[in-house]
Amino acid sequence: MAAYAASSSLKNTIKHIQQSYRISLASPSSEILQPAYEAMSRLQKVLVQILVTSRLRIKVYPIQVVRLLNEEESKKLLGEKVFGERGFPFSLEKLGEKIAKKCEGLPLMIVTVAQLLSEEDKTTEYWTEVADIQHSSVFVDAYNQISEVLFPSYDYLPQYLKMVFLYLGAFPPYSDIEIHNLFHRLCAEGFLEPIEIQTSEDFMDSLGDFMDGEQTLEDFMAQCSAKLAYWYHLILLESNPESWFSKKEFRVHSCWQHLCKKEASEIKFLHVLESCDDVLRDQRRLCAHSNTLFAFKEVCDSITSDCASTVRSLLCLGAYHQYPVLIHDMDFKLLRVLDALKVRFYNVPHELLKLVCLKYLALTCNKELPISISNLFHLQFLIVHPHMHIKKRGFLSYMPMEIWDMQELQHVEVLGTDLPTPNFDATLGNVSSVIGVSAKSCTREILKRIPNLKELGILLELKPYEDDDDGSNSLIDFDYISEELCNLHILSYFVLNPNMKYEFVVPLSMFPSSLTRLELKGLGFAWRDMNHIGSLVPNLKDLRLEHYAFRGPKWDIESGCFLNLETLVIEDTDLVCWSP
Structure with missing residues (x-):
C-alpha cells in the first residue's frame, strides 16, 4: 500500500512539474538525489529549468560550486550585517x-558572527578580544x-572517510596539513593496515571502484583528501596558492575543525587539550x-590516572619552542604514535626508549641517536630533526649500527646523520624512504641493502674550509644509483x-627512468644539463628547481623532454626566458 502511494505521489509530482517552468530541488545526500535523477529523466522533452542544490558534487549535470568569499568581500559582508549599508565605523x-x-x-560563518556581535557592546575593547583570542566566546x-547545520555532511560520509576526517581535528586551526605526514601518522595508527585475514592486495581490492589501476596506499590517502575536497567539500585545497599548486597540502576550515574536535572527543577517538581541567577519561589520542x-x-x-591504559597517541602540534619543554612521565606502555617534532629535547629521553609499542616517533634533538633506539623494534617511522645545523670540523655523524636491526622501519628521516655501512649481511627490506642523508649514505654497499627504496633525499652541507673536502659531498662516482634503485x-x-663559485658535477646516470618527482636546490647546473636529465626521466610529473639549482639567463628546452610533466616550480633563479 505504501509503495502504491509513493508511486502515485511521484506521478502526481511529475505531472505538476510538467506544468512548471522552473524547479528547485534541495538535496543533501546521494540517496535522495537518485529519485530526483529518475524524475528529471522523464522531463527531457519538456522545456523546464531545473536547479538542484546539494552537499555533494553532482557528476550527471553541469555544476556551479559556491566559492568562499575573499578578504574584501568578507569584510564588506560583516560590516553590512552589523552596521548596515554604511559598514564599519x-x-x-x-x-x-x-x-x-x-x-x-x-x-x-560571517553572518552568524555578525548576529552575535550585534547583540554585544560595540566597543574597541570587546572587539579586540574577539579578534585576538582564538577561542573567544563569539566564535x-x-x-x-x-x-548543527554542518553535521549531516559529516554523517553522510563513508566510514573510512569519517575516520580520516575526524583525525584532521588534531591540527591547529588556520594551518596547512601536509598529506605525506598525515599519511605516515594514519599508517602508524593502524588505520590503513589490512585486517589479518587479508593480504595487502586484497585490502586494496576491497576499496572497490575508488582505487584507479595500480595504486599504493599513499595514492589512496591522496585520493581520500581529494574526495573530501571536491566531492564532499569538507576540506580546502585552494586556501593557500602554494598548497593548491603543489597538491601536497590542504587545510580544514575552522568551522569543520570545531565539529571534528567535538565529535572526536565525544566518541573517545581524539581529544585536543585546551586546559589543565580537561576531562580525559578513556581518550585514545x-x-x-x-x-x-x-x-x-x-x-x-x-593522563596517568584517566587514560594511561587507553591512550595510543600523543601529538604535540603547537608552535615550535626554541627552549626544551619537559614532558613528564611518558609511561604509556601501549603508545603507538609520539609526534614531538615541535618540541626540543637536549637528549633522547630514556623513558621514550621503553615505549616498545611505538610505531611513529618524531622529535627535535641535536644529540646522536643512542644504541638503545633499536629497543623500539616495532618502529616504522623515525623522524629526528636538529634544533640547529651545527657542523663540526672533521666530525661525521652516523646513526647507530643497530639501525639495521629495526626490520619494521619504513621511513627514516634523521637530518644531517648518515646510515653506517653494515659489517654484516643486513637489509632494510621495508624501508621505502630515506631523507636527509649525505652522499656517504649513497654508496653501492648501502643502497643495495635497501632494495625497495622509493624516495631518497640527499642533503649536502658545504664545509667551511677548502681543505675539509672528504668526499662526502661528491656524487661524481655515483653512476650506479639508477642501477641499484630501479624503483x-x-x-x-x-x-x-650554496656557494655559486662551485658547480657540482652529477653523473646523468644517477637519475633512474622510474622517477616521477625530482627536486634540486643550490647545485648551480647549466640549463643544458636539465635537457639531458629530462631525456632520461620520461615519467617525470613533478619538477622543482630552487635556490639556483640551474644557472643562466636562457633555457632552450629540447623537444621530446618532459612530455608527462604536470608541475614545474622554479624559484630563486637568474633565468630570464626559455624557448621550447
Missing part, C-alpha cells in the same frame, strides 16, 4: 577586518550553531596546540647555503 574597521579574516570566507558560540600543556604535572597526572620514484638533492 572608523574605530572598528581594522578589528572588523581581523574578525572577518578569522571567518575564512564562509558566508554562513565558540558561532561554531556550535553552525555545527591526545593532542595539544600549546605544547607546554604536556609539561604541566597536573595534565600528566590526569625510485622521488629524488631530492639539496645544497644548504
Whole structure:
C-alpha cells in the first residue's frame, strides 16, 4: 500500500512539474538525489529549468560550486550585517577586518558572527578580544550553531572517510596539513593496515571502484583528501596558492575543525587539550596546540590516572619552542604514535626508549641517536630533526649500527646523520624512504641493502674550509644509483647555503627512468644539463628547481623532454626566458 502511494505521489509530482517552468530541488545526500535523477529523466522533452542544490558534487549535470568569499568581500559582508549599508565605523574597521579574516570566507560563518556581535557592546575593547583570542566566546558560540547545520555532511560520509576526517581535528586551526605526514601518522595508527585475514592486495581490492589501476596506499590517502575536497567539500585545497599548486597540502576550515574536535572527543577517538581541567577519561589520542600543556604535572597526572591504559597517541602540534619543554612521565606502555617534532629535547629521553609499542616517533634533538633506539623494534617511522645545523670540523655523524636491526622501519628521516655501512649481511627490506642523508649514505654497499627504496633525499652541507673536502659531498662516482634503485620514484638533492663559485658535477646516470618527482636546490647546473636529465626521466610529473639549482639567463628546452610533466616550480633563479 505504501509503495502504491509513493508511486502515485511521484506521478502526481511529475505531472505538476510538467506544468512548471522552473524547479528547485534541495538535496543533501546521494540517496535522495537518485529519485530526483529518475524524475528529471522523464522531463527531457519538456522545456523546464531545473536547479538542484546539494552537499555533494553532482557528476550527471553541469555544476556551479559556491566559492568562499575573499578578504574584501568578507569584510564588506560583516560590516553590512552589523552596521548596515554604511559598514564599519572608523574605530572598528581594522578589528572588523581581523574578525572577518578569522571567518575564512564562509558566508554562513560571517553572518552568524555578525548576529552575535550585534547583540554585544560595540566597543574597541570587546572587539579586540574577539579578534585576538582564538577561542573567544563569539566564535565558540558561532561554531556550535553552525555545527548543527554542518553535521549531516559529516554523517553522510563513508566510514573510512569519517575516520580520516575526524583525525584532521588534531591540527591547529588556520594551518596547512601536509598529506605525506598525515599519511605516515594514519599508517602508524593502524588505520590503513589490512585486517589479518587479508593480504595487502586484497585490502586494496576491497576499496572497490575508488582505487584507479595500480595504486599504493599513499595514492589512496591522496585520493581520500581529494574526495573530501571536491566531492564532499569538507576540506580546502585552494586556501593557500602554494598548497593548491603543489597538491601536497590542504587545510580544514575552522568551522569543520570545531565539529571534528567535538565529535572526536565525544566518541573517545581524539581529544585536543585546551586546559589543565580537561576531562580525559578513556581518550585514545591526545593532542595539544600549546605544547607546554604536556609539561604541566597536573595534565600528566590526569593522563596517568584517566587514560594511561587507553591512550595510543600523543601529538604535540603547537608552535615550535626554541627552549626544551619537559614532558613528564611518558609511561604509556601501549603508545603507538609520539609526534614531538615541535618540541626540543637536549637528549633522547630514556623513558621514550621503553615505549616498545611505538610505531611513529618524531622529535627535535641535536644529540646522536643512542644504541638503545633499536629497543623500539616495532618502529616504522623515525623522524629526528636538529634544533640547529651545527657542523663540526672533521666530525661525521652516523646513526647507530643497530639501525639495521629495526626490520619494521619504513621511513627514516634523521637530518644531517648518515646510515653506517653494515659489517654484516643486513637489509632494510621495508624501508621505502630515506631523507636527509649525505652522499656517504649513497654508496653501492648501502643502497643495495635497501632494495625497495622509493624516495631518497640527499642533503649536502658545504664545509667551511677548502681543505675539509672528504668526499662526502661528491656524487661524481655515483653512476650506479639508477642501477641499484630501479624503483625510485622521488629524488631530492639539496645544497644548504650554496656557494655559486662551485658547480657540482652529477653523473646523468644517477637519475633512474622510474622517477616521477625530482627536486634540486643550490647545485648551480647549466640549463643544458636539465635537457639531458629530462631525456632520461620520461615519467617525470613533478619538477622543482630552487635556490639556483640551474644557472643562466636562457633555457632552450629540447623537444621530446618532459612530455608527462604536470608541475614545474622554479624559484630563486637568474633565468630570464626559455624557448621550447
